[in-house]
Amino acid sequence: MPTLYHLRDGRTFIYGGADSLEARRQADRAARIAGGVDEALASGRDKALALLTDQADAAIARARTWADGEETPDPTDPASRSARLWARQARVDGEEQAAIARACVEQAAHQASRAEAGAAIALANGETQTALSSAAAEYSNQQALRSELAATQAILAQPLHETVAAGLAATAPGGVFRVRGSGSTYAIDYRNEAGAAVQLGAFPSKAYMDGIAPAVNGKVIALSRAANVDVANPVLDNGTAIRAALSEAMASGKTVDLGTDVFRMGTQWGGALAVTQTLKVRGDGGKFVATNGIGAKNFLALRAPISIEGVSFDNFAALITCDTNGIDLSDHDLVLRYINHLNCGQGLVLNTLESSRIRDLIIEGVTLEGLLNANGTGRGQGIRYQANGFRRAYLRNIFVRNCSYQGVRVGGYPHDLVLNRHIHMEAVHVDGVVSNGQSNGVQAFGSDVYMDDIFVRRVDCVDGASSNVEPVYTVGDRVSLGNIHVESAGNAQGGIAIKSSKTVQHGPIRYRTHLHPRMSAAIRIDGSDADLTKGITIEWIYEPLVASTPDGGTVDAYAVNYMRLDTMLTDTVEHYFVPHAVNTTSAPTLKIGPFGAKVMMQSTGGGRSTPASCAPTWSTRRCTSPRPTGFSSAPRSGLPTCQSSMATTTTSPCRTRLSTGRRTGPFPCERCWQVLLLRWEVRRSRSWFAGRQV
Amino acid sequence: MAFECNFDAFRHATWGGEDSLDYLVCVSEDLSQAQFAWSFATAPGGEVRIRLENAEPGAQGVHARYEADMVDPVTGKTVGGSYLIAQIDASTLKALPIAPGETDDVVLYHTLYVTQPGSPKRAECFGSLTIKQGAPD
Numbered sequence: 001m002p003t004l005y006h007l008r009d010g011r012t013f014i015y016g017g018a019d020s021l022e023a024r025r026q027a028d029r030a031a032r033i034a035g036g037v038d039e040a041l042a043s044g045r046d047k048a049l050a051l052l053t054d055q056a057d058a059a060i061a062r063a064r065t066w067a068d069g070e071e072t073p074d075p076t077d078p079a080s081r082s083a084r085l086w087a088r089q090a091r092v093d094g095e096e097q098a099a100i101a102r103a104c105v106e107q108a109a110h111q112a113s114r115a116e117a118g119a120a121i122a123l124a125n126g127e128t129q130t131a132l133s134s135a136a137a138e139y140s141n142q143q144a145l146r147s148e149l150a151a152t153q154a155i156l157a158q159p160l161h162e163t164v165a166a167g168l169a170a171t172a173p174g175g176v177f178r179v180r181g182s183g184s185t186y187a188i189d190y191r192n193e194a195g196a197a198v199q200l201g202a203f204p205s206k207a208y209m210d211g212i213a214p215a216v217n218g219k220v221i222a223l224s225r226a227a228n229v230d231v232a233n234p235v236l237d238n239g240t241a242i243r244a245a246l247s248e249a250m251a252s253g254k255t256v257d258l259g260t261d262v263f264r265m266g267t268q269w270g271g272a273l274a275v276t277q278t279l280k281v282r283g284d285g286g287k288f289v290a291t292n293g294i295g296a297k298n299f300l301a302l303r304a305p306i307s308i309e310g311v312s313f314d315n316f317a318a319l320i321t322c323d324t325n326g327i328d329l330s331d332h333d334l335v336l337r338y339i340n341h342l343n344c345g346q347g348l349v350l351n352t353l354e355s356s357r358i359r360d361l362i363i364e365g366v367t368l369e370g371l372l373n374a375n376g377t378g379r380g381q382g383i384r385y386q387a388n389g390f391r392r393a394y395l396r397n398i399f400v401r402n403c404s405y406q407g408v409r410v411g412g413y414p415h416d417l418v419l420n421r422h423i424h425m426e427a428v429h430v431d432g433v434v435s436n437g438q439s440n441g442v443q444a445f446g447s448d449v450y451m452d453d454i455f456v457r458r459v460d461c462v463d464g465a466s467s468n469v470e471p472v473y474t475v476g477d478r479v480s481l482g483n484i485h486v487e488s489a490g491n492a493q494g495g496i497a498i499k500s501s502k503t504v505q506h507g508p509i510r511y512r513t514h515l516h517p518r519m520s521a522a523i524r525i526d527g528s529d530a531d532l533t534k535g536i537t538i539e540w541i542y543e544p545l546v547a548s549t550p551d552g553g554t555v556d557a558y559a560v561n562y563m564r565l566d567t568m569l570t571d572t573v574e575h576y577f578v579p580h581a582v583n584t585t586s587a588p589t590l591k592i593g594p595f596g597a598k599v600m601m602q603s604t605g606g607g608r609s610t611p612a613s614c615a616p617t618w619s620t621r622r623c624t625s626p627r628p629t630g631f632s633s634a635p636r637s638g639l640p641t642c643q644s645s646m647a648t649t650t651t652s653p654c655r656t657r658l659s660t661g662r663r664t665g666p667f668p669c670e671r672c673w674q675v676l677l678l679r680w681e682v683r684r685s686r687s688w689f690a691g692r693q694v
Numbered sequence: 695m696a697f698e699c700n701f702d703a704f705r706h707a708t709w710g711g712e713d714s715l716d717y718l719v720c721v722s723e724d725l726s727q728a729q730f731a732w733s734f735a736t737a738p739g740g741e742v743r744i745r746l747e748n749a750e751p752g753a754q755g756v757h758a759r760y761e762a763d764m765v766d767p768v769t770g771k772t773v774g775g776s777y778l779i780a781q782i783d784a785s786t787l788k789a790l791p792i793a794p795g796e797t798d799d800v801v802l803y804h805t806l807y808v809t810q811p812g813s814p815k816r817a818e819c820f821g822s823l824t825i826k827q828g829a830p831d
Contacts, residue, residue: 003699004767004775005819006721012695013721015767 160187164197176200184208221249223286224261231261237291239268250277250304258286258311266291272298272321275306278332283311290315294371295345295379302351305332305358311339317380318346322387325353330389334358338365345370346380347403354412357389357419361410363398370402377434377462378404388412388419393446396426404435407456411445411475420446423476429455437461438468441489449476449500452483452507459489475499482507482534489513499526508535696805696817704828705788705800710781712751718778718819720758721766725776729809730756732780734802734823743790743802746780754783756806778806778818787825800825 004015066073067083074080081089160180161167167177171192178187186205190197224231226245229238242263249256258281265288279300288311290297299319300306306320313319319341320334336348347368368382382400385393386409393410400407407430411420423446430441441456451474459471471489474481479500484507486495495511503525509532511522522538701716703709710716734744749755757779764775790800802823809815 002715002717002719004719004721005697006766006768007695007723010695012697013768014697015721 164190168192168195168197181205218254220255220257221245221252223256223258223263229263231263234262234264236264237266237268238263239265239270242288243269243273246273246279246281250275250279253278255280255282258283258288260285262287262289264289264291265297269297272301272318272323274301274323275304278305279307281306281308281311283309285310285312287312287314288316289313294343298346298350302329302334302356303327305329305334307333307335308339309335309337313339313341313344315343316341316345318348318350319344320349320351321346322351322353322356324356326355327357329356329358330391331359333360333362335360335362336364336366337362340367342369343371344368344380344382344403347382347384347400349383349385350381351384352386354386354388356387358387359391361385361390361393361395364394364396366398368398368400368403370404372402372432372434375462377436378402378432380404381406381409382430382433383408383410385410386412390419391421393420393423393444395424395428398428400428400430400433402432402434403430404433405438405440406443407433407441407459409440409443409445411443413445422446422448423450425449425451425454427453430457430459431455432458434458434460434462436463439470440468440473441471441486443470443473445475447477449474449479449481451479451481454481454483455485455487456489457487459486470495470497472496478502478504480504480506482509484509486511487513495522495524497524497526498530501527501529503527503530503532505532505534505536508537510537510539512537512539697819698821699819700821701804701823703782703787703823703825705790705825706784706828706831707787708781708784709787709823710779712779714779714781717780719764719775720778720818721764721775722773723776724760724774725758725778725808725810726760727811728758729815730758730778731807731809731815732756732804733807734782734804736802738803740803744782744786746782749781751779752781754781754786756780790825792827799827 006013006015062073065071065082069082069084071082072078072080073082160178161170162180164179167179167190171177173192173194176189176191177197178189181187181202184205184207186203188202189200191200223229223242223245226241226248228241229245230236230241231238242265246256248254256279260283263286269290288299290313294315295317296315298317298321299313300321301323302320303324308319319339320336334349339348341348347370348363348366363383366383370379370382372378380403382403383395383398384406388411395408395410398408408425408428410423410425423444425442425444428442428451433439433441439459439461441459442451442454444451451472454472456471459469461469469489471486472481472484472495474497477500479498479502481498481503482505484496487510489495495513496509509523523532523536525532699718701709730746730748732746733742734746735742746754746756749757751757751759759777759779760774761777762774763772765771766773790802792798792800802825803820804823805820806818807815808818
């Protein structure tokens with residue numbers, strides 16, 4: 001077949017297999033066929049439309065019949081109804097139902113109306129009943145009051161019977177009668193119970209009321225107006241009357257006021273008055289005086305809270321003692337403020353029962369001054385509250401003088417420190433605690449201790465034999481101390497002994513004293529963390545030893561500042577411990593102490609050396625290391641043996657070297673070297689006092 | 695735009711010519727002065743085995759004859775047109791290498807290029823020429 005193609009408008013038209021005539025013929029034929037089809041389609045379409053129209057009209061007619069027909073739409077079903085017929089039926093039915101509902105509502109309204117009327121009637125009845133009941137109750141109440149009043153009038157109107165028997169005879173069983181009293185009792189009421197008189201109560205007499213009125217009226221007992229208390233007679237023993245007044249105050253919860261008067265208590269006072277209820281004593285210069293000897297009477301025994309303020313005492317032993325262990329006053333305070341006690345036997349507080357418990361111990365503005373025995377010892381302790389279990393101890397402005405054993409002590413032994421809380425000590429001055437044994441200036445044992453402005457002097461054991469002499473001694477988990485001044489006080493364990501896991505120095509510490517036979521240390525610290533960086537001055541004066549030393553050759557009385565420490569160092573072993581231990585059993589002998597001891601010995605014969613031997617004119621020594629003759633304790637272990645020439649010859653190189661001051665030959669052992677240092681320090685000190693430098 | 699047109703031939707007879715039905719009619723264009731180059735290759739882009747160029751009627755090649763009274767097959771108007779008549783002699787067809795097997799047809803791929811005077815060469819049509827073996831004469 002030929003292929004016809006036509007390139008036109010950039011496009012190729014292919015006419016495959018026919019020429020133009022054939023193509024036209026075929027086209028014409030196709031057109032004709034198509035036209036026939038169109039005619040057939042149009043005819044069919046017309047027929048279909050006619051059919052659809054007929055069917056639609058029929059459906060519409062049926063729908064209309066079902067919707068609003070007045071007749072039964074389905075002749076085959078007589079029960080069928082059109083929508084119109086159904087609506088009509090519904091309207092008829094609804095009207096009937098509405099009528100029924102309306103009737104029900106009207107019936108309910110009628111019932112409600114009847115109920116309301118009934119309620120109104122009931123309410124009216126109830127109010128009436130309530131009013132009647134109230135009236136009856138009021139009437140009964142009035143009758144009861146009248147009866148009570150009549151009974152009272154009858155009692156008051158009854159005569160006072162002279163005797164109980166007369167009262168019983170005149171009274172029926174169950175009745176009450178009154179019998180005349182005597183003295184401070186005006187009358188006593190009884191009840192006749194089956195012929196027996198049972199006392200109901202008593203009335204005080206006018207005389208009694210007049211007598212006690214000034215004392216008991218109000219909340220204060222004026223002690224000078226208390227019964228049988230006479231402040232005008234200076235020789236009268238008011239002990240019994242004062243005890244009664246104090247007991248009365250405890251029982252009634254009143255405060256005893258001394259005013260400015262002086263109250264004397266002799267043998268009538270007996271032992272310490274047990275304070276079983278809170279006792280408050282106040283004064284404005286008033287004084288209690290124990291008249292039967294010094295230190296013979298204790299004043300109070302602590303069993304209940306005590307508060308004393310503004311009162312002076314003379315000649316007592318302990319003002320407050322504790323006779324009962326285990327008392328628990330953990331909700332109460334012991335307050336002692338502005339108290340003077342002269343010629344005291346035991347001072348303010350004496351309590352060594354460590355299980356006592358209180359809340360706060362407040363001691364402020366207290367002056368205690370005792371008398372010395374013939375041998376120089378004091379007669380009693382100052383403030384000794386050696387008990388554990390307090391929340392806070394506050395001590396301020398306290399002056400204690402001439403006591404024994406304890407100047408001021410707060411807290412029990414350290415094993416119960418956990419029970420003691422904070423201790424605050426401020427401005428506590430102790431002058432003189434001298435005893436035959438233990439002597440302590442200021443002691444504080446608590447968990448948290450603060451000490452400031454502590455001045456202690458003359459704390460010593462009178463015969464020097466006690467190992468427990470501590471001018472200042474504190475134990476606590478945390479201790480802060482400063483402005484501590486210790487003067488002329490001996491010590492054994494340490495002039496200032498601190499046992500604390502954390503010690504902080506907040507102010508300067510000065511220790512100035514004579515060299516004491518039993519001295520071991522100026523400051524002793526037992527603890528892991530000591531921050532002593534606020535200045536420490538230690539000043540020793542050993543003049544008395546020089547004067548009593550036979551080995552010194554001559555009495556060369558002088559005083560030197562042996563050691564003056566003011567250092568930032570905290571190495572207690574090397575710097576704060578005084579390197580002396582002096583044996584006074586015979587001639588003064590320096591022993592080798594446990595910490596940094598400096599051995600002094602004579603070069604001739606190996607004899608003991610004394611502080612006087614350290615004078616510049618005394619320059620010969622020798623060493624017989626490792627254990628010089630005459631030294632009572634072994635030298636420290638681990639030291640190197642001195643060079644042989646120094647140890648065996650009397651004219652040792654050691655002596656020569658020390659004399660000339662040249663460091664030639666073998667190096668000296670540690671002891672010789674310490675001797676050299678000590679001698680040099682003494683020389684320097686003398687030169688210092690002489691106004692010239694070495 | 696070139697169009698595809700496939701032809702069949704028999705190995706032992708001349709293909710095309712004045713009496714053949716295998717000719718092209720280009721409506722409304724006079725190609726009597728055009729240059730023809732009709733290539734038959736073994737594959738698209740392959741080796742050309744037969745090349746037909748302008749030739750006289752009755753000879754192997756291509757010639758065009760313009761007839762001015764040709765009617766457009768669509769519009770029916772007289773627009774004129776050109777008959778493109780190609781001829782491949784039987785000897786040429788016989789000389790073509792035969793693929794393995796005597797019965798195999800030889801299929802060549804052709805492209806007709808037309809260059810009107812003053813116009814660039816254009817590809818007119820393309821397609822295949824299947825040379826059937828047929829029965830030997």
